[in-house]
Amino acid sequence: MGCFPCAGGDSSTKKSSKNKRIENTHTNQSSTKIDDTIKVKQCNEATKENAQIVNQTSVSNEFVEKNKPPEEGTPIRKAQTFTYSELVKATDNFKAAYFLGEGGFGKVYKGKLQDSDEIVAIKQLDPDGLQGIREFVVEVLTLSMADHPNLVKLIGYCAEGEQRLLVYEYMPLGSLEDHLHVHRPNRKRLDWNSRMKIAAGAARGLEYLHDKMNPPVIYRDLKGSNILLGEDYHAKLSDFGLAKVGPLGDKTHVSTRVMGTYGYCAPDYAMTGQLTFKSDIYSFGVMLLELITGRKAIDNTRSAAEQNLVAWARPLFKDRRKFPQMADPVLEGGYPVRGLYQSLAIAAMCVQEQPNMKPLIADVVTALNYLASQKYDPLTNPVQASRRSSRGQRSIDEKQPDV
Incomplete structure (x- = not known):
């Protein structure tokens, strides 16, 4: 049974405002004991992280x-x-x-x-x-x-x-989390096309942080409540309080306290305190799974086997025949079968346990841009045919784990 250290706690059953960030000291304990080492951050703090930010005790x-x-x-x-x-x-x-x-x-x-x-x-x-x-x-x-x-x-x-x-x-449509997990009678639920558009937009924002900013930035808190939606479901990343300058030169990681949100934090980061760009990729994979399934990253109202989204999904990734079981019931079958398979394959790659097996954000962007461009019309084409039309898409497919 897999252990996902950042997925513990009962904060997920409350409103998004109660989602708690986590903190952990560097540890070499086995993954089965990591949960015990994680503490909820209880108070404000000013630390030596982000050394370019100097004495902050008197901010004006x-x-x-x-x-x-x-x-x-x-x-x-x-x-x-x-x-x-x-x-x-x-x-x-x-x-x-x-x-x-x-x-x-x-x-x-x-x-x-x-x-x-x-x-x-x-x-x-x-x-x-x-x-x-x-x-x-x-x-x-x-x-x-x-x-x-x-x-x-x-x-x-x-x-x-x-x-x-x-x-x-001002982002008039609120957060992705609100649309996925807060049901309001006067608001239509997200359809397949909107979900893929949101996923692609969030991926492009993350790609900018990783590949275009100088110095590059690790987001460290990617989750549904931090993805805000403008008109026509234009997605934007928000809340950069935990952002961290990424490793430069020949460095492979940044050593830091483990911080993030339960359910979204990469297990390797939680175990070692070594933050990499792939830590964000894991969080993105969890968010993509939420978009596809309609489930929360952590949901303590479900049975024990289904409380952790990634733990629930992993066995299903191994059998394509079970992929339709993972689609959000709210969609009522309104999705392209091939598009569902491809999006789940991307999510499966992102939440792999080994960092070096996770894709680069540029490849994720290429694949999701392609899926977002394949507009699904249930009236004229219930099953949207797909084709590999780009190098980035082929790169994603070639790296796929057995799903």
Whole structure:
């Protein structure tokens, strides 16, 4: 029986806002004992990680502006600074009617900037929450260096006195997790085409972090609640408080505390504390499985054998005849059989236990872009034929495990 160390705990049965990030010290214990070594992060912290972020005990708007990324890297895009009073006015004093949700950082409100009439999302740091000053600064610096259509845009921030707030572009359709796991009678469920579009968009955002940013960045917290959706289900990655500069030069990994979210954390990372780009690939595979199956990464309302999504899926990967059992029942058979097989094969590759067996994000992007381009129409073509039309697709297929 496989052991997936980041999948323990009972937080998954609560709202997404209660998802807890995990922390673990470096350990050489066997995988069967890893669960015991993982602790829920209980308080804010400022550590030596991300050494380019200097003393953070006295953060101000001026401090954030002065903390530049390494000289050799992506140019920093200056984010706007806001006063606390401006953001109070934008949210009508954080009116309950404008409340959008809550996460580890704190509460999120819809707001309207008075000088531009722009609709925005405003996150307010909870001083007693799971994220601290370090995460706030990392978020500002990472998004200041980033510019990609599949990453949420940071408009600005406020670091005035003890107030810590982040101002983002407003994403009207909310999070992927909300669409998959919160049933609302006035909202249609995600169809197959929307799911593949979201998966491809999220993959392109991750590819930008891994391959296009300089220095490259490991996301470290890829999950449904951090994938926000704009009009027509345009996906953007958000919440970069745990982002980490990846290994450079001939280095293969970054040694760090194990942090992430239960159910999404790569077992090899949890066991060793060695963070690699493939750690994100595992998390992406879990998210892709959620999109395909409609199941949660961890769901303690299910039987013991089905609580961990990856553990439940692994035996089914070995028999193609069981693939239809993995499709989200909400789809009611509305999916292309070949498309289902291919997407499950990609997910199976991403959640393999050995890091060197996982695909590169560029190959995942190529394969998912192809699947997203194959529009499924249940009225005219119930089973969408597929063909290998690209080198990247062939690369994915050639690396497939026996599924």
